[in-house]
Amino acid sequence: MIKTDIIIIGAGPTGLFTVFEAGLLGLKCHIIDSLVKPGGQCSEIYPNKPIYDIPAYPEIMAGDLIHKLLDQIKPFDPGYTMGESAVELKKSDGEFIITTDKNTKIKGKVVAIAGGLGNFEPRKPNLENIDKYEENGLVYKIINKDDFQDKNVIISGGGDSALDWTLELSKIAKKVSLIHRRNEFRGAVESVKQIQKLKDKNIVDVITPAQLVAINGRDKVESIDLKVNEEIVTIETDFIIPLYGLIPKMNIFKNWGLNIEKNAISVNNALDYSTNIKGIYAIGDINHYPGKLKLILSGFHEAAVMCHSAYNYINPDKKNILKYTTVSGIKGFDGSVKQPKKSTINSIN
Numbered sequence: 001m002i003k004t005d006i007i008i009i010g011a012g013p014t015g016l017f018t019v020f021e022a023g024l025l026g027l028k029c030h031i032i033d034s035l036v037k038p039g040g041q042c043s044e045i046y047p048n049k050p051i052y053d054i055p056a057y058p059e060i061m062a063g064d065l066i067h068k069l070l071d072q073i074k075p076f077d078p079g080y081t082m083g084e085s086a087v088e089l090k091k092s093d094g095e096f097i098i099t100t101d102k103n104t105k106i107k108g109k110v111v112a113i114a115g116g117l118g119n120f121e122p123r124k125p126n127l128e129n130i131d132k133y134e135e136n137g138l139v140y141k142i143i144n145k146d147d148f149q150d151k152n153v154i155i156s157g158g159g160d161s162a163l164d165w166t167l168e169l170s171k172i173a174k175k176v177s178l179i180h181r182r183n184e185f186r187g188a189v190e191s192v193k194q195i196q197k198l199k200d201k202n203i204v205d206v207i208t209p210a211q212l213v214a215i216n217g218r219d220k221v222e223s224i225d226l227k228v229n230e231e232i233v234t235i236e237t238d239f240i241i242p243l244y245g246l247i248p249k250m251n252i253f254k255n256w257g258l259n260i261e262k263n264a265i266s267v268n269n270a271l272d273y274s275t276n277i278k279g280i281y282a283i284g285d286i287n288h289y290p291g292k293l294k295l296i297l298s299g300f301h302e303a304a305v306m307c308h309s310a311y312n313y314i315n316p317d318k319k320n321i322l323k324y325t326t327v328s329g330i331k332g333f334d335g336s337v338k339q340p341k342k343s344t345i346n347s348i349n
């Protein structure tokens with residue numbers, strides 16, 4: 001069992017910044033996210049869009065903001081469980097145990113839910129009997145690309161994920177075929193150009209316009225049926241990877257006994273963003289209170305307030321005094337130290 005001070009559910013900007021604020025107070029964090037890469041909406045939905053309302057950054061790409069946050073929290077060495085969803089909450093010996101859908105268990109003194117719009121679930125193809133192929137050749141997210149080494153892989157979709165994974169898996173798979181229901185792709189033009197080159201070299205197959213109409217196989221995927229120009233074409237394959245985007249769903253947190261309002265977790269915003277369960281906080285887009293602004297900067301503020309409250313909850317006998325980093329510097333858990341600069345003004349005339 002993994003043990004920590006604060007279990008953070010969600011590696012979006014709010015969850016990541018929580019690691020920093022907790023670290024300043026000497027608290028260790030472990031982050032869980034159902035997505036494989038950190039960054040929440042910034043990485044998943046708009047990594048290449050500029051954001052204009054992050055204080056002190058007149059303009060910053062969403063993806064770059066996440067890289068900077070990851071850099072900032074590095075000294076506090078958080079644990080990560082990525083590609084797994086937090087599905088169950090229990091209390092034992094005064095601490096919380098979160099279990100993921102892959103049965104990883106994490107024990108912590110405090111839970112910070114920074115789950116944004118909810119758990120991102122894959123948009124699935126509308127086909128009969130697809131459940132039996134899930135994890136048996138039908139894959140919605142790629143956790144370990146080595147699984148596709150020397151295999152026949154079909155990727156279905158027209159966005160950046162479909163294009164990026166076609167390029168990536170073409171380096172290791174036996175054969176990658178990209179299928180899309182339209183002739184035009186929505187993803188980056190540069191990726192489309194690279195795939196065109198691979199197609200010309202016969203490294204990648206591209207079949208458009210083509211619609212996935214059936215998955216076939218006894219216990220696992222053996223082939224798929226495609227509708228191409230009104231004809232049904234069957235292609236043998238080891239894997240079919242539909243990448244049709246992700247839909248955020250709030251349903252998991254609704255079963256944890258938390259007060260829910262407007263499809264978000266109600267918190268005490270007058271105090272510390274605590275929920276109705278002592279020791280559990282909800283911060284960032286996932287929470288609701290009067291006047292809530294679903295902005296990145298709101299999540300940053302809420303993370304700081306929440307961590308100070310968590311410190312007092314974990315250490316009821318210790319006094320917690322707010323320290324400026326300009327004065328205290330940063331002492332990382334990895335041994336790194338950032339010393340505050342000595343002031344050159346040392347006398348008063």
Ligand SMILES: Cc1cc2nc3c(=O)[nH]c(=O)nc-3n(C[C@H](O)[C@H](O)[C@H](O)COP(=O)(O)OP(=O)(O)OC[C@H]3O[C@@H](n4cnc5c(N)ncnc54)[C@H](O)[C@@H]3O)c2cc1C
Binds near residue numbers: 010012014085284286
């Ligand atoms: C197109 C677009 C443009 C935007 N532009 C701006 C802007 O200009 N300025 C601005 O301030 N804001 C902007 N926003 C809003 C901003 O992105 C959000 O406010 C911010 O991402 C919220 O951060 P978060 O960490 O609270 O949640 P998220 O970024 O949503 O991250 C939550 C994470 O929690 C994970 N998660 C949820 N449930 C579970 C679970 N049960 N188990 C494991 N993991 C779970 C999710 O996978 C996700 O990674 C924009 C949003 C969009 C969609």
